[in-house]
Amino acid sequence: MAKVLWHVSMSLDGFIAGVGDDMGWMAGYALPEASAPDIVQxxxxxVIGGRTYSLARTDAGRPYGGAFSGPMFVPTREDPQSAAPGFTFVREGLAAALELASSAAGEKDVVxxxxxxxxxxxxxxxxxxLLVHVLPVLLGDGVRMFEHRGGTLHRLERIGLSSGPDVVDLRYRVHR
Structure with a gap:
């Protein structure tokens, strides 16, 4: 069964996108050799959220710079027929989108x-x-990696740590 992975790059102050969903601040950083070669493979x-879909459906915003060409599922209320090529809209909710993605992924990861x-x-x-690439940037504002009003405690177990010249990779298993 597919493993569900939250894969994200984050500024040192906890943002995954800048103001206005800007992602340009990530350009030019080399991932640690321990993680870079086979992430996309x-x-x-x-499974892509609606805001991310609006960015990812353009050539400039394609996931992994266009290196990933597999199935992409978007939980949404939109008409499934209106999905951009390469994307599948799933109206039955997030759990259904993850089920479809897991089935499509086989033994590979669902991100x-x-x-x-x-x-x-x-x-x-x-x-x-979770696989988090921490970049040496302070954005000060933007989209936080994890924000949950009222808070929910999620315990994580570190299962990996590597660093390169620019980026530190942190890998965690989620405790259930």
Whole structure:
């Protein structure tokens, strides 16, 4: 069965996108050699939130710079026929989108993109692991990696740590 992975790059002050969903601040940073070569090869499907979909459906915003070409599922209320090529709209909800993605991924990972979508997955106990690339940038404002009003405690177990010249990779297993 596919593992569900929240894979994200984050500024040192906890933001995954800048103001106005700006992602340009991530350009030019090299991932640690321990994680870089096979990340995309281990991904079988993506589950993408609505805001992230609006960015990812353009050529400039394609996931992994266009290196990933597999199935992408978007939980939404939109008409499934209106999905951009390469994307599948799932009207039955987030759990159904993850089920479809897991089936499509086979033995490979399902990656969740989008802060709100990933937070909902965390609250539904649907995330197995987190892989966070911490970049040496302070943004000061933007989209937080995890923001949950009222708070929910999620215990994590570190299962990996590597660093490169620019980026530190943190990998965690989610405790259920």
């Amino acid at each position: 281990r991904i079988g499907a993506l 969740v993109f989008g802060a709100k979508t990933a937070a909902r997955c965390m609250d539904m106990d649907l995330i197995d692991e």
